[in-house]
């Protein structure tokens with residue numbers, strides 16, 4: 001994580017520590033990514049229930065056994081896709097942080113970047129659909145919304161300390177409102193336009209909300 005503040009969330013998925021280049025490990029990682037992407041494409045399009053491991057295997061021209069070597073169950077595939085959905089955000093945070101904005105502008109840019117990812121990234125789209133379908137998935141999925149809420153609350157507390165926040169605005173309440181507004185915006189854009197207009201819709205909503213909380 002780029003931020004010194006340990007409170008910054010987005011737990012990265014558990015990854016094996018590398019002991020240096022290992023061609024066998026690299027090949028396995030590439031195959032795992034191939035399978036995961038194919039699963040994301042099918043989960044995003046059809047949902048968890050109407051996707052089979054056989055269809056994932058066929059999509060990457062592998063046997064079911066080869067897929068099961070990497071992901072023992074369809075539920076494990078779903079967990080991996082949702083984990084990779086959330087793994088996008090620390091990468092985005094590194095990029096946005098490098099732009100050197102103040103805390104409020106960092107929050108603005110993070111959500112702009114999220115809107116672009118929801119429009120363009122099949123793993124982000126699949127993770128969002130699987131989170132909606134979590135009651136159908138018998139596995140321990142990451143708890144939704146909490147990491148974004150914690151990140152935005154951290155940034156808004158810093159914005160408050162920097163005098164960037166309108167007096168009386170509660171950083172935690174504003175963070176919850178931003179997350180709810182973003183979730184609703186991406187959901188409506190998805191249902192009506194398969195998220196084709198999410199960036200423009202979010203810009204409209206963000207403009208209103210950030211104008212309301214800015215000093």
Ligand SMILES: CCC[C@@H]1OCC(CO)=C1C(=O)O
Pocket residue numbers: 114127128131132143144145146147148178179180182183186
């Ligand atoms: C940034 C708003 C929250 C975000 O929107 C869709 C979704 C999927 O569950 C989210 C999450 O779990 O963080």
